[in-house]
């Protein structure tokens with residue numbers, strides 16, 4: 001049986017170095033003579049991605065439940081393409097995935113120091129947030145680039161988008177911690193990397209996890225949370 005390629009996800013907070021590290025891994029994989037494709041969520045180019053883009057830039061307002069479902073729909077838009085790449089032997093490197101979806105949406109529902117206006121809708125919980133992403137292609141490895149928001153801030157500062165605020169990033173980090181505790185039981189498919197180290201130290205550590213997967217896998221692509 002021909003092997004299929006691995007699906008590798010990089011997760012982390014804003015400014016944790018996801019984009020930088022994906023580019024380094026992509027080059028190393030290409031230099032090793034293998035096919036690799038990079039994707040990023042949200043994919044702002046699709047019709048749903050354009051709605052998300054407008055929301056993130058604060059050009060439109062949407063209820064938190066609605067935007068959560070849009071982020072998930074954006075992943076479903078690419079789900080069959082991901083599976084097809086993997087079955088063609090193309091390694092998929094993905095910048096953010098369903099875990100970001102859960103972490104950001106649940107973090108928005110956590111209590112804050114500043115009181116928010118009362119809502120008629122229920123808060124977003126982990127089980128509610130996970131449901132729309134169940135059965136998406138499951139990553140074979142997720143590398144969570146962990147960084148304290150105060151260290152991330154030093155890296156050129158946060159941008160102008162809706163979620164680029166230190167208080168929210170702190171709450172997101174704590175939800176990512178909870179997701180990591182749930183996921184870490186799963187055959188080391190979730191790995192925490194200290195993203196506060198130097199660029200080369202981080203990429204060396206990441207490569208140590210990625211390299212063993214490069215020759216492909218015998219199993220078919222898994223399904224998330226099934």
Ligand code: Z5A
Pocket residue numbers: 012013014015016017018019020021041042056071072096097098100101102104105155156163164195196197198199200202
């Ligand atoms: N979101 C959501 O709510 N729900 C979902 O389902 C999904 C996403 C998928 C999309 O942002 C927003 O959507 C995101 C989550 C939410 N909101 N936030 N925050 P995005 O994808 O467009 O932006 P981002 O993911 O936050 O990426 P970023 O700001 O570009 O950060 P990054 O890719 O992790 O970092 P970087 O660009 O590689 O590096 C940042 C700077 O740090 C740069 O100057 C580097 O040279 C420097 N750097 C990187 N690594 C190091 C080290 N090790 N040392 C020193 N300096 C470094």
